[in-house]
Amino acid sequence: MTIQLDSTRMRAPRVPSGVADAEWQGLGERFAAAHASVRARIADGSYGFADVASQDAEHERMLAWVATTHGRYDDIVVLGIGGSALGASMLRTALLPYGWNERSGAQRGGRPRLHVVDNVDPRSMAGLFELIELSRTLFLVISKSGGTAETMAQYLYVRHRIDDQGLPASHHIAVVTDPVAGVLRPVAERDGLPCFSVPANVGGRFSLFTPVATLPAALVGIDTTSLRAGAAAMATACAGHVLDANLAGQFAVLQWRAQARAGQGTHVMMPYSDALRGVAPWFVQLWAESLGKQDADGAHVGPTPLAALGATDQHSQVQLFMEGPTDKTVTFITERERPLDLRIPGLPGAPEGTGYLEGRTMGTLLDAEQSATADALAEMGRPSMAICLDRCDPWHLGALTMLFMQATVLAGELYRVNPTNQPGVELGKQLARRSLEASAERNR
């Protein structure tokens, strides 16, 4: 495995509120029980995300279809929200060159731009239609049930525009949805829209290795086979029941224990990398929506994940992390190898006091800031851990995200919640629907 987890700053005595060696033994037993439950749930098919290979055939079918689209589109537009949008956004930021959508077609090697419309704001939708040429655009309607109000509103608007312009819907809309259930599949079948499946046992926030994220990624040339291979490798590594060799287990146990025993329930996710910045909001959904709920006794539990970015947020949030309430852990994500780095030059007449930067690279500066921040936090008694990827590439991103998914279902056991449901959002949906229906009634 070429992902490392450095948890020395989650341990006592380095950080006094951290785990002492004696406690770690007991945590190993907690882990073993949680791990056994998770293995049983994986074996009985409840956690479909962990069985990457079971979706190989659908992935191959999708790639074959993507191959037929080359040169046909200038713009790919994801219509989705939450788990249907965050994965594509993360992959775009991590794996496409900087400023992809601002580059010319030639700079993109003829590959399309990728837009992720993750809201129902009319200003964004109208603005998008000013940017794109409809006849050269493919919309991906991504909703497992087809019952998501925002995505359906987007679909209705877009479909109307396409029909209105006399364009064939089957050339401009593809669908990712449940293999059997839901209201989108009948529409796709009736109208001949290309349609790909999210397995019934894979929820939105666990859907990164399904067409929910791999379809938009593959359409812009991201190597989704490698992404899925990294995920499968990490899934295999996480099958091991020894805590000291199980990265997902360590992450889950350390975070849960920090909240349960040290009152550290705010879990900061802080990549030191512009490319990896999208991992933080993706993780926020995974961790918040899976674990923030009522536990087996009806208690309101769960960590509050918080997205940050290094070095940027040293100038925004780190003051709070250092000196505010002692209720946080910080997880850094770093890159070991940088295929591209830039040297900070010495200049005649450089501003005073900048000599120490001369000749260093920007990557060195970024790394120095990360380790200095970790040390400074430890000095103040604040725990942190660091996950280091060998490289920011599809394989490692697949492995990293699978690590977090496995950690999430393990944490579900520790927090004693069902990590795959989200009962708390139903009431808001019902109230919104009722208010819209009432206003429709009035307008009649």
Added chain:
Amino acid sequence: MTIQLDSTRMRAPRVPSGVADAEWQGLGERFAAAHASVRARIADGSYGFADVASQDAEHERMLAWVATTHGRYDDIVVLGIGGSALGASMLRTALLPYGWNERSGAQRGGRPRLHVVDNVDPRSMAGLFELIELSRTLFLVISKSGGTAETMAQYLYVRHRIDDQGLPASHHIAVVTDPVAGVLRPVAERDGLPCFSVPANVGGRFSLFTPVATLPAALVGIDTTSLRAGAAAMATACAGHVLDANLAGQFAVLQWRAQARAGQGTHVMMPYSDALRGVAPWFVQLWAESLGKQDADGAHVGPTPLAALGATDQHSQVQLFMEGPTDKTVTFITERERPLDLRIPGLPGAPEGTGYLEGRTMGTLLDAEQSATADALAEMGRPSMAICLDRCDPWHLGALTMLFMQATVLAGELYRVNPTNQPGVELGKQLARRSLEASAERNR
């Protein structure tokens, strides 16, 4: 004032943990004392941000210079971090049309693109140089002291590229820095770089109405005069000592009281608007860095602000807000008027169950989701408030951000911390510098 604050869902009995009427009276006295202190600090010049008019002359001088640049640049690049970047990013998202940097020059009316390079990641910097034509680019080096490692590293790299290409630095670099102190002003004077001032009594996170943010904004055509007028109007409104008529006071008191008396120290900022999404990270810095520190007794205090976006995060974080620990308040920001809205059409053969959307607008859907989320949270005993802007325009954005700045210094009184310093980030800076110096030593 055309900004409204609806705090009914921060009050008992609507939300049981909220403020009862009797308690509100007592809070009025706390507010009065805090307000008197803040007024004194404004009068003695400690809080320069509140005196917008004192910077009118510098603003006029800056606008006159900006007028001379028309047509000269295709790209404006902010080199800055933290308070030197977040304001420009927020204004870009809020006040430029959607996808500004992806639009053609003609679609932008010949105005330049705006890039905000807020990190020292070499991949981003290299990617930026692939996007831009150096001879048609203006870099804004924004640092009050010139002592910010990240911004100085960016400057050294960029300056080297400009010199190397034989371009005149004074045509491609402008500086925003302290009027007297710091290491950048001597360089600017020596090399004839256009140079604008951040007053000594205005800190980075309070600098939105100074050239730190108004220079990049004005260069892309944003009406910064109107922005500053909105800020000045709100500053005047906040001079009033009656809590029920002081929006900043209400916001500060309600948030502080929620943490101090109800254990609700996580303060979610959740605009229901793509344009206003950048307000959340801007607020996060302001609230976190100003208040997260040791108080007068050495206790570690301060709220943890958390950025969210509606409706998007209903599918990510709202599950946690609804059913997780009862440690949060939510502040919604909404728009009353939408100059642009889109109707969701009815379609023959629309997916089953979407009838209730037909004929509604996207704006109506967004508003219905916001009020449903607020009601659902209240139903679960979770407090929230809603700030409603008449419109998303420069004037209202100036007023809104001044409201938050005034609330921040009031909250400083309530939390008993100095809201203008950030002592907790010094240690990390020193450690990073020491590690770079040591590596330079080794390389000698």
